[in-house]
Amino acid sequence: MNLFLLAFASALAKPSHATGGNMIDQEGLKSIEKLHEMKANGILSEQEFEVAKARLLSGKSPSTKPKVSMSSEGRAIADNDLLAWAALPLKRYAEFGGRSRRREFWFFLLATNVIAGVLALVWMADTGMFGNTGTLGTLAMIVLGFGFLAVLVPYIALQVRRFHDQGRSGWLALINLLPYVGPLIVLIFMLIPGVEGDNDYGSDPRA
Numbered sequence: 658m659n660l661f662l663l664a665f666a667s668a669l670a671k672p673s674h675a676t677g678g679n680m681i682d683q684e685g686l687k688s689i690e691k692l693h694e695m696k697a698n699g700i701l702s703e704q705e706f707e708v709a710k711a712r713l714l715s716g717k718s719p720s721t722k723p724k725v726s727m728s729s730e731g732r733a734i735a736d737n738d739l740l741a742w743a744a745l746p747l748k749r750y751a752e753f754g755g756r757s758r759r760r761e762f763w764f765f766l767l768a769t770n771v772i773a774g775v776l777a778l779v780w781m782a783d784t785g786m787f788g789n790t791g792t793l794g795t796l797a798m799i800v801l802g803f804g805f806l807a808v809l810v811p812y813i814a815l816q817v818r819r820f821h822d823q824g825r826s827g828w829l830a831l832i833n834l835l836p837y838v839g840p841l842i843v844l845i846f847m848l849i850p851g852v853e854g855d856n857d858y859g860s861d862p863r864a
Contacts, residue, residue, distance in 0.1 A: 688713055742764040743765050744768075751814055754859070756818050756861070756862050758863060759847065759850060761862075769804075776797045777797075777801065813830055813833075830843065
C-alpha cells in the first residue's frame with residue numbers, strides 16, 4: 658500500500674512549467690508516508706487523511722494533521738487521545754529518567770482517582786450500618802488496596818519526570834514526605850509547564 662501511494666504521488670508530482678503546476682519533492686513524499694502511518698495508528702480518520710494528502714499533492718500544508726507527541730516507545734500520541742495519555746505512565750512503570758508533559762500527569766491522576774472513587778463507592782454501598790461488608794464490597798476494597806500499591810511506583814516516577822521537565826531535580830518528589838502539606842506542594846509544582854527545548858534531563862516531550 659505504501660509503495661502504491663508513493664508511486665501515485667510521484668506520478669502526480671511531475672512538474673508542469675507551462676501551467677505552473679506544483680512539484681512534490683522528497684520532503685512531500687515523506688510527509689505523505691507520515692500521514693499514512695498516522696492513519697494506520699488511528700490518529701487520522703480516513704477523511705482527514707484524504708484531505709491532508711490532497712493538500713500535500715497540491716503543494717499546501719496538511720492543516721488537518723492534529724498535534725501529536727511521542728511516547729517513550731516512539732509512538733505518536735494525539736493530544737485528544739485521553740486513554741493513551743492516562744495509560745502511558747503504566748507503560749513507563751519505573752522510568753525515573755527523562756521528561757513528561759503535564760497532560761500525562763493529570764490524565765493519569767484523573768483516571769486513577771475516578772477508578773478509586775468507583776471502587777470506594779462500591780465498598781461503602783455494600784457495607785452495612787454495623788460495619789459488616791458483603792462479598793462485593795470486600796472485593797472492591799481488596800482491589801482498591803492492591804491498585805494503590807500498583808500505581809504508587811509509576812506515580813512517583815511520573816512526578817520525577819515532571820520535575821525533570823521543569824529543569825529541576827527529581828529528588829524534589831521527596832517533598833511528598835512532609836506531613837499534611839507535602840503532597841499538596843508537589844501538586845502545585847505539577848501545574849508548572851516544562852521548559853521549552855532540550856534540557857539536562859532529555860529532549861522536549863512536546864517536540
